[in-house]
Amino acid sequence: MKFVIPFLASAALANAHFTMQYLWVNGVDQGKNTYLRVPPNNNPVTDVTSTDLTCNVNGLTGSSTGTVTIPAGATIQLEWHQHDQRTGEDPISGGHKGAVQVYVAKAPTTAASFNGQGAVWTKIYSSGLLNPTSQQWATDVVNTSGGKHSVKIPASLPAGEYLIRGEVVALHVASSYPGAQIYIGCAQVKISSGGSANPPKISIPGTYKPTDPGITVNIYNNLQSYTAPGGPVWTG
Numbered sequence: 001m002k003f004v005i006p007f008l009a010s011a012a013l014a015n016a017h018f019t020m021q022y023l024w025v026n027g028v029d030q031g032k033n034t035y036l037r038v039p040p041n042n043n044p045v046t047d048v049t050s051t052d053l054t055c056n057v058n059g060l061t062g063s064s065t066g067t068v069t070i071p072a073g074a075t076i077q078l079e080w081h082q083h084d085q086r087t088g089e090d091p092i093s094g095g096h097k098g099a100v101q102v103y104v105a106k107a108p109t110t111a112a113s114f115n116g117q118g119a120v121w122t123k124i125y126s127s128g129l130l131n132p133t134s135q136q137w138a139t140d141v142v143n144t145s146g147g148k149h150s151v152k153i154p155a156s157l158p159a160g161e162y163l164i165r166g167e168v169v170a171l172h173v174a175s176s177y178p179g180a181q182i183y184i185g186c187a188q189v190k191i192s193s194g195g196s197a198n199p200p201k202i203s204i205p206g207t208y209k210p211t212d213p214g215i216t217v218n219i220y221n222n223l224q225s226y227t228a229p230g231g232p233v234w235t236g
Contacts, residue, residue: 016093016096017044017082018081018092018093018168019081019185020080022078024079025070034066034068035065035066035067035188036065037059040057042183043057044182044183045184046181048178048208053204053208054165055186069192072154072156072193073155075150076151076164077150078149078164078185078187079147080147090143092139094143097171098174098219099127099168100127100142101126101228102151102166103165104122111163111189118203120203121202123234124152127149128226128227135219142168154195157197158191159193159194164186174216175216177211177215200231200234213226214226
């Protein structure tokens with residue numbers, strides 16, 4: 001029996017999946033699953049070559065999803081949970097250690113019709129291993145914040161319609177590939193009063209590789225540093 005209990009605990013931990021469920025704009029909650037491309041379940045993406053890496057499963061179109069208008073320079077919050085409600089447990093499971101990132105991509109026309117393919121994504125936020133001594137990760141901070149993390153939309157982004165892509169790279173079983181569990185949520189927004197910047201862009205999928213040290217890594221081997229996939233953050 002002493003072997004069964006740890007096995008059951010690890011199985012429960014592995015199944016503690018989650019999704020991005022809320023978007024906040026300048027402190028205002030937009031409502032559950034509002035302006036978000038909602039996946040069919042809360043499972044992670046593990047294949048970094050799959051188009052599911054863009055905006056999760058069935059996330060390449062958002063024709064049934066509304067688009068919210070936000071001013072350039074706004075502060076948004078993305079909120080994640082294991083279940084379909086704010087329940088009070090660790091929102092993304094305390095065992096899911098890893099990085100939290102946010103990307104934006106400008107749509108050629110409307111956000112609702114944009115599939116996010118090609119070199120269109122710009123990273124505007126990334127947080128990973130915060131304290132090597134205590135092994136505190138960005139996911140720990142999200143949990144203590146009720147599932148939320150904040151990011152400022154650069155004021156220099158041109159006005160237009162965009163996808164905002166939130167990502168959690170959970171690394172608790174990432175010592176071999178495929179192991180990293182990537183949780184993705186995309187919001188549809190229209191940015192007003194923007195600037196004229198032309199930020200650097202990457203492809204998702206395309207840029208992430210199975211051999212990236214941010215994808216395949218043993219976080220339990222006294223890890224002292226971590227490099228998240230997708231390159232550096234553009235600050236605007």
